[in-house]
Amino acid sequence: MFIDKVTISLIAGRGGDGCVSFRREKYVPHGGPDGGNGGRGGDVYFECDAHKTTLLDLSYTPKFKAEDGQRGLSNNKFGKSGKDLILKVPKGTLVFRSGRFYADLRTTNERILVVKGGRGGRGNASFKTARYTASRISEKGEPGEAADINLELLLIAEVGLIGLPSSGKSTLLSRISAARPKIADYPFTTLTPNLGVVVHRGKSFVVADIPGIIEGAHRGRGLGFEFLRHIRRTNILVYIIDASASDGNEPYVSYKVISDELKRYSKYLVEKHVIIALNKIDLPGCQERIKKFREHLKNKKIFEISAVTGDGVDELITKMVKMLKKPLAFRFEEEIEEISVKKYIYQPEFQVNIENGIFIVTGSKIETFTRMTKFNEDEALRRYQNIVKKMGLEIELKKMGAKSGDTVKIGDFEFTFEK
Numbered sequence: 001m002f003i004d005k006v007t008i009s010l011i012a013g014r015g016g017d018g019c020v021s022f023r024r025e026k027y028v029p030h031g032g033p034d035g036g037n038g039g040r041g042g043d044v045y046f047e048c049d050a051h052k053t054t055l056l057d058l059s060y061t062p063k064f065k066a067e068d069g070q071r072g073l074s075n076n077k078f079g080k081s082g083k084d085l086i087l088k089v090p091k092g093t094l095v096f097r098s099g100r101f102y103a104d105l106r107t108t109n110e111r112i113l114v115v116k117g118g119r120g121g122r123g124n125a126s127f128k129t130a131r132y133t134a135s136r137i138s139e140k141g142e143p144g145e146a147a148d149i150n151l152e153l154l155l156i157a158e159v160g161l162i163g164l165p166s167s168g169k170s171t172l173l174s175r176i177s178a179a180r181p182k183i184a185d186y187p188f189t190t191l192t193p194n195l196g197v198v199v200h201r202g203k204s205f206v207v208a209d210i211p212g213i214i215e216g217a218h219r220g221r222g223l224g225f226e227f228l229r230h231i232r233r234t235n236i237l238v239y240i241i242d243a244s245a246s247d248g249n250e251p252y253v254s255y256k257v258i259s260d261e262l263k264r265y266s267k268y269l270v271e272k273h274v275i276i277a278l279n280k281i282d283l284p285g286c287q288e289r290i291k292k293f294r295e296h297l298k299n300k301k302i303f304e305i306s307a308v309t310g311d312g313v314d315e316l317i318t319k320m321v322k323m324l325k326k327p328l329a330f331r332f333e334e335e336i337e338e339i340s341v342k343k344y345i346y347q348p349e350f351q352v353n354i355e356n357g358i359f360i361v362t363g364s365k366i367e368t369f370t371r372m373t374k375f376n377e378d379e380a381l382r383r384y385q386n387i388v389k390k391m392g393l394e395i396e397l398k399k400m401g402a403k404s405g406d407t408v409k410i411g412d413f414e415f416t417f418e419k
Contacts, residue, residue, distance in 0.1 A: 003056045004153040010115045012144025013041025013066040013082035018121035020138045021074035033124040034076050041117030041144040042066030042082030048105040052090040072123040096150040118142030136379045139372045157208035160231040163240035168279040172307035173209040200317045238275045244283040251293040273323050282306040359408045367411040
């Protein structure tokens with residue numbers, strides 16, 4: 001099954017907890033803290049795989065999670081890091097993170113980091129100081145990042161065959177390559193794009209047979225966007241037009257429908273190299289229609305072919321090879337939403353808002369610190385209170401009218417405020 005769009009959730013691994021431990025050996029009467037740090041959580045990557053042709057594998061599982069890090073051990077032993085999760089995707093996959101363009105995977109074995117694993121919590125050996133030699137403080141592992149990801153596959157082909165339903169695109173693809181798409185004599189036979197490799201006089205290139213265009217496709221009518229986006233990467237567009245008008249449309253009407261739909265879908269598509277091929281010339285009554293068609297497009301090179309008999313096909317392929325040598329007037333990246341430049345803006349360590357009488361404290365630093373604190377350890381709790389106080393949270397809460405007994409929420413944790 002050909003799947004070219006999928007939405008999944010990715011969760012990186014959580015870091016392992018730090019360990020509280022003290023050295024206990026014979027003849028060592030005052031062994032100090034020796035609790036090790038937890039291992040980091042696994043990252044999640046996407047990797048481009050030349051053998052993949054669809055996103056079907058990823059569609060089966062809506063959520064993917066990397067391995068968590070293991071907790072630290074005594075004797076200053078660090079926990080084992082979680083195993084990274086590498087998800088294989090086909091060449092030509094666009095990655096959108098939280099609705100924004102993130103990456104374009106087009107090179108075999110190209111790998112990108114999507115969500116990063118959390119760091120391991122520190123063990124009590126890390127909190128030992130000259131004045132505080134018997135630390136009993138340790139941290140929980142940091143949660144890994146999480147993100148909703150939209151994947152969109154755009155076929156990578158040098159040549160795209162486009163036309164109205166039943167114009168003979170699939171038949172032509174089967175004629176010029178080893179591809180064997182399903183072919184039948186009724187509209188909308190091709191529901192998914194097909195790829196074929198054409199070898200012609202020592203040259204090889206990939207041709208995509210795009211499902212038939214209908215009027216209104218740029219608005220999503222019919223298969224609409226589900227196929228139009230697949231021709232965005234092609235260098236050459238070959239208009240396959242039914243010269244016999246077996247679908248009820250005169251050849252020039254078909255040409256105008258195709259041209260207008262592409263123009264309305266994307267201004268960049270009209271800048272691609274275009275070849276016009278009138279198909280089905282083996283059927284009766286074609287020559288008069290071909291003559292009228294040429295009168296409308298006197299300055300354009302028009303090929304007359306029969307995908308069934310093979311007439312004119314060799315000349316058409318020769319033209320494709322010749323035109324592939326010409327550079328495009330634009331780059332594909334121009335059509336993709338521009339990647340926003342990262343701007344580093346100063347933000348306070350926390351912000352406080354009041355909702356339904358509850359003081360909601362937000363901020364990446366304070367929320368992460370809260371999640372990594374082990375509140376069941378007395379020394380860790382005292383450390384947390386001291387650091388939060390130095391950050392100025394108590395003063396800010398008082399300014400906002402917090403009274404003893406009020407609820408303060410930080411992340412998933414709720415506290416009772418006491419002056």
